[in-house]
Amino acid sequence: MVRHDTFTISRHLDVPPGEVFTAFADTTIRLRWFRLPGRAASYEHDFRVGGGETARSTYTGLDTAPERLAYRSRYIDITAVHRIIYGYEAVVDDDLRWTSLVTVQLHPETDGTGLRWTEQAAFVRYTGDGGTDLAHLRGASVLRLNGLDAALRPGPPRRPTADVRTELRD
Template sequence: MTETHPSPALEVPATPGPGIAHDTFTITRTFDLERAEVFAGFADDRRRRRWVRMPGSGATYDHDFRVGGGEDARSTFSLPGVPAETVRNRSRYLDIVPGRRIVFVYEAIVDDVTRWVSLVTVTLEDAPEGGTTLTWTEQATFLVRTGDGSADLPHLRTGTALRLNGLPAALGVEPSTAS
């Protein structure tokens, strides 16, 4: 696994509150599979649902994998001693090139408040040693910050990396074949 470290967040003062922050991160994984097989992990809803899941309980998904389509997913997330939150992820596909590229935007919404929006580009390339290299590049705009905002990007980057760790199982390969 290769991960690039983000640039320092750029804060734009807002009144009231801590302001908006923009940042970018990239995560790379290599699979011992052809590009078309890795692409199917995004395109085939049965496979996608094995690795793209909402946290919490009672999740619902409405997914339309085509340019102009997207996904609307919702769930309820709760921890002991903390009020339950309604979590929603709403996305739209902007560009899809089978076996090569997926570009989409999404909103992360908690209790009807949009916390952040992101532009994501997923590219699939032939790996030099064989197989496929997947590169996930995300450009995020944090609209509502948690505390001072310093944990927002690490939380998003770690959550995305963990989600991508589930892709090998969805593709029917052993986790050790992904890096």
């Protein structure tokens, strides 16, 4: 059985939409905030419709065996400075765990950019009822956006605020 879940994270960033968009598009900047946990990491990025990303690493948690992590994405729609839509797969030890459709929307605000991240996940392999897996995915997305916020700031990182809403669908 596949479990479907959707969540949205809204964030204010203190830079113009063009700088936020560049942080997604420019591989050097993107690597400052997007990475898989672990060691022995590899990364490729092709920011164009039909292009995508691949990332691999080996992660060892406390008292757990090493896990081989893989991330593969494909950009579906890119509208400069406004919208990025992509799909991705999360694979652990060569086993597909989930796939997601992500929509990132950027809109100008008086003092920066409003970012809205909506993720629609299909968990094909999950633990228990899948609630822990959803919490893990949502938490990882919040951490990734924290990293984006930090990558866009010239000074010391500031604690960001996030509005996270989750819709559960079976």
